[in-house]
Amino acid sequence: MASSDVLFNNPFSIDDLLVFDQENLRSMLACSHSQISIQLLARGLHATSPALVQHIAASLSPEQQQQFQQELQYPLTGQETEQARKEILDRLFWELVYWKTPELYEELTEGERLHEGIFQSIQSDLAEKIVLDAGAGSGRASFECLRFGAARVYAVEPSPGLLHLLRKKVQTSDKDQRIQPLAGRFTRIPLPDQSVDTTISCSAFTALDDQGGEEGLAELRRVTKPDGKIIIIWPRTEDLDWFQAHDFHYVSMPIQGEMSVHFRSFECALHSARLFYGHNPAVMDYLQKVQKPEIPFSVIGMNPPRDYFWLAV
Numbered sequence: 001m002a003s004s005d006v007l008f009n010n011p012f013s014i015d016d017l018l019v020f021d022q023e024n025l026r027s028m029l030a031c032s033h034s035q036i037s038i039q040l041l042a043r044g045l046h047a048t049s050p051a052l053v054q055h056i057a058a059s060l061s062p063e064q065q066q067q068f069q070q071e072l073q074y075p076l077t078g079q080e081t082e083q084a085r086k087e088i089l090d091r092l093f094w095e096l097v098y099w100k101t102p103e104l105y106e107e108l109t110e111g112e113r114l115h116e117g118i119f120q121s122i123q124s125d126l127a128e129k130i131v132l133d134a135g136a137g138s139g140r141a142s143f144e145c146l147r148f149g150a151a152r153v154y155a156v157e158p159s160p161g162l163l164h165l166l167r168k169k170v171q172t173s174d175k176d177q178r179i180q181p182l183a184g185r186f187t188r189i190p191l192p193d194q195s196v197d198t199t200i201s202c203s204a205f206t207a208l209d210d211q212g213g214e215e216g217l218a219e220l221r222r223v224t225k226p227d228g229k230i231i232i233i234w235p236r237t238e239d240l241d242w243f244q245a246h247d248f249h250y251v252s253m254p255i256q257g258e259m260s261v262h263f264r265s266f267e268c269a270l271h272s273a274r275l276f277y278g279h280n281p282a283v284m285d286y287l288q289k290v291q292k293p294e295i296p297f298s299v300i301g302m303n304p305p306r307d308y309f310w311l312a313v
């Protein structure tokens, strides 16, 4: 067994798949990068509750449903079922965090501070503007948009748990009423055509179909006014070519020294390291050595949140 398997502690169980709505399930299961085949799905759902089997089956096409029902009949050992469940839960780990334990995600983003220069550099696209924050999560970037003068921010997010956290945060301050949380996804933004000046998405929109892709970009263009901008903050490094091929311009902020994730406490850093970075033993080694609640992005093996792409619409 690899040392990363020993450390990584996926806290979810197969019944947690009940948390997803049909739209999210369809999108995740249809996307080739999730690599969840019908066979794997059926193996993982072997001997689970009829309610869960029905919930998952309802998100499949009639042909997939037929294959799924056939695969469910094959006898499996308990170990084979456990292995399939582990694969499914690891592949859906981040979606499960967003939907099932949004407060853990909130704890992580609190410490993952975005480079201040990003918002300074896009301030003219925010001040007095109507902004869409697509894939807003619990509002990390939405609140930054307000701080930099946005007149209104539509914060669109598919996870009900994160949306609930965002609504609670918005209700605590008069000023923050300028943020309007809305349920939606990249491919279904609940706003009229050409209704926002600037669309942003922070650590959310990617080239993958279930996280934006071609259809998502077309939808972001639809709601953005002509002469407006689409700004993708902290893109995935593997999408650089995709954004460039779609006429985006790249901006990266200079940094002095290292950027780090700053946790509330050392206990919180240990807990988050086990949960979010458990596949990388260097993170835990680092924490044990420094005994401080900060982890440099270079130790985590992630590009720091210092860059963005922008596109003139």
Ligand SMILES: C[S@@+](CC[C@H](N)C(=O)[O-])C[C@H]1O[C@@H](n2cnc3c(N)ncnc32)[C@H](O)[C@@H]1O
Pocket: 098, 109, 134, 135, 136, 137, 138, 139, 140, 141, 156, 157, 158, 159, 162, 184, 185, 186, 187, 201, 202, 203, 204, 205, 210, 211, 212
């Ligand atoms: C890494 S989090 C970033 C959240 C927030 N923008 C931030 O910076 O903290 C990714 C977010 O994208 C959302 N997301 C995933 N798939 C999505 C989709 N198809 N459409 C819109 N948002 C999506 C997730 O629910 C999650 O809130």
